[in-house]
Amino acid sequence: MTTKEYHRPVMTQEVLDVFDLAPGGTYLDATLGGGGHTEALLSHRDDLYAVAVDRDEEAIEAATKRLKRFGGRVEIVHSDVASYAYSVSRDSKAARRFVGVIADLGVSSRHFNEEERGFSLTGHAILDMRMDRSQSLSAYEVVNQYSQEELVAIFRRYGDVAFAGRVARTIVENRPISYTDELAELVRKAIPKKAVSFHIHPATTVFQAIRIEVNQEFKQLQELLESCKSLVVPGGVVVVISYHSGEDRLVKLFMREATTDRCSCPPQLPCVCGKTRWAKALTRRPIVATEDEVSSNPRARSAKLRAIQRLHQEEVRGI
Secondary structure, three states: OOOOOOOOOOOHHHHHHHHOOOOOEEEEEOOOOOOHHHHHHHHHOOOEEEEEEEOOHHHHHHHHHHOHHHHHHEEEEEOOHHHHHHHHHOOOOOOOOEEEEEEEOOOOHHHHHOHHHOOOOOOOOEOOOOOOOOOOOOHHHHHHHOOHHHHHHHHHHHHOOOOHHHHHHHHHHOOOOOEHHHHHHHHHHHOOHHHOOOOOOOOHHHHHHHHHHHHOHHHHHHHHHHHHHHHEEEEEEEEEEEOOHHHHHHHHHHHHHHOOOOOOOOOOOOOOOOOOOOEEEOOOOOEEOOHHHHHHOHHHHHOEEEEEEEOOHHHOOOO
């Protein structure tokens, strides 16, 4: 397997430890990517089966080869996870079919390694950043067609970009912009030299924000999380690995609401208000990668793992 094809999953052992708490059955890999977590889970437990979803056809092709040895234990679906989760959670026959959900967010190493995909700011490539190449919106449209105000908004929301206004103005004044290195250099020039870090390129968070906008990553995540209550069987687990503060805030809020009892019904009666907790926290604080893992896999440096477990009906009230 070449470097271009290889994908090393983050916090594999921690994911396995959480899934050891789940019953046997079929789980949902919401972000198949290189297939690393599913390979580890199916190798670790013979009683697990996977439905793995991804919208990147190249990722599916590579993962299919990687997971071929598991035969019928894995079903791979070409779809964005929000659409898939929505359809399954509202199918009365399929609802609550999964013993777990694993979502490893962000971008796989494959996307950065393939310069022509336009995710990396270090190469010379057409601005693209689409995970699903069949969609129309690409980084080129965002950079060249969004208003200055729209650019400022996504830079602040999705990248916490310093000097977002100056960066957006510089982009608008230098349109059209076609290439990744061209955009990276413009961002570098827009930011005061005294504010530039020697450890990270100033365009890193700008590229992150544009990528999130192109692929609607926050919307995808939000819709997946909202579907989890219907997707997961009692005793099933939900594991999410995030890589930046915006993602982690969404996950933290979702898990806090899932594990907090806001029920106003009389305690001696079943809940009818729908505000009772339906899960328990498996991670009070996010789990982070060990120093050894970070040294061998730098992608793990910013990763945070959070997990919950769906309660059985008898556990819902009075815990």
